[in-house]
Amino acid sequence: xxxxxxxxxxxxxxxxxxxxxxxxxxxxxxxxxxxxxxxxxxxxxxxxxxxxxxxxxxxxxxxxxxxxxxxxxxxxxxxxxxxxxxxxxxxxxxxxxxxxxxxxxxxxxxxxxxxxxxxxxx
Numbered sequence: 001x002x003x004x005x006x007x008x009x010x011x012x013x014x015x016x017x018x019x020x021x022x023x024x025x026x027x028x029x030x031x032x033x034x035x036x037x038x039x040x041x042x043x044x045x046x047x048x049x050x051x052x053x054x055x056x057x058x059x060x061x062x063x064x065x066x067x068x069x070x071x072x073x074x075x076x077x078x079x080x081x082x083x084x085x086x087x088x089x090x091x092x093x094x095x096x097x098x099x100x101x102x103x104x105x106x107x108x109x110x111x112x113x114x115x116x117x118x119x120x121x122x
Contacts, residue, residue: 089107
């Protein structure tokens with residue numbers, strides 16, 4: 001009877017760990033698809049771009065979604081909008097709680113006339 005209880009306990013712990021790991025993976029995603037509408041679109045070098053404030057806000061909200069993942073950042077700022085062109089990149093900056101800064105590379109994965117899929121590196 002004790003062996004069965006031990007096996008059941010180990011199975012429950014393993015299952016909980018798997019659910020925890022999968023949940024963490026999905027909540028810590030760094031990729032985002034954003035529509036290019038009149039509120040979110042800017043122009044950078046004559047190209048349609050995702051406005052800087054959209055990139056800043058989304059990056060800040062997703063950079064530290066869980067206490068055990070990454071560093072908490074505030075005041076994320078980007079030098080410009082993110083061109084809606086695959087491969088376009090820029091580096092945003094955020095403030096860490098210790099007063100230091102962190103560079104956040106941002107790049108476009110794919111783009112169309114109506115949306116841009118982009119990601120940042122943690």
